[in-house]
Amino acid sequence: MPPCAGWSGHIGYPYVGIRSHWHVTTSVTNNFGAPSPPSGTAILYVLTQLTAPKSELVLKGTGASVTVTAPALTADHTYTLIVYNLVFYSQCKSSPCPPLVINIGSPLQGHHSLTFPSPLNFSGVQNSPPQFAPVWQFIRN
Numbered sequence: 785m786p787p788c789a790g791w792s793g794h795i796g797y798p799y800v801g802i803r804s805h806w807h808v809t810t811s812v813t814n815n816f817g818a819p820s821p822p823s824g825t826a827i828l829y830v831l832t833q834l835t836a837p838k839s840e841l842v843l844k845g846t847g848a849s850v851t852v853t854a855p856a857l858t859a860d861h862t863y864t865l866i867v868y869n870l871v872f873y874s875q876c877k878s879s880p881c882p883p884l885v886i887n888i889g890s891p892l893q894g895h896h897s898l899t900f901p902s903p904l905n906f907s908g909v910q911n912s913p914p915q916f917a918p919v920w921q922f923i924r925n
Contacts, residue, residue: 785852786810791828793852793897797904798845805836816919818868824923827856833917834909840871846905852922853897863888863898864923869916871908888922 785793788810795808809816809831816831834841857863867873867884876882884907888900903920910916 791854795850796848796902798843798848800843800845804841807833807835818919818921821923824925826921827924828922830920831917834911838911840910842908843904844906848902848905849899850902851899855896857891857896859890859893862890862925866921867903868919870918871910874906
């Protein structure tokens with residue numbers, strides 16, 4: 785994950801037997817067209833754009849995790865991640881899938897990082913058109 789305004793991290797995705805390439809962009813402003821969060825304050829946006837293969841990619845594996853670190857993450861708040869534009873994910877029972885909402889908790893007192901299961905575990909993403917790339921919205925509750 786490219787550093788952005790004090791944020792850094794690692795986005796994991798499960799290996800599914802073929803190589804994939806991703807272009808990841810981060811922003812503290814909504815440069816990716818995500819709707820306003822239903823509650824709380826959006827504090828980081830991440831665009832995860834699949835660049836190869838040039839089609840839909842099904843990520844059936846599990847076990848990948850995400851770690852994000854920033855001074856903005858404090859123990860006195862809880863955090864939620866909303867991921868838009870996944871073709872499918874494990875809890876989705878309809879088509880199109882609604883945004884994936886994950887409670888990612890709070891960092892430990894005195895720490896400023898969170899680690900949680902990757903929303904790309906058992907999911908599907910689309911390569912094109914680019915406006916269908918998954919957008920991650922981190923929210924401070």
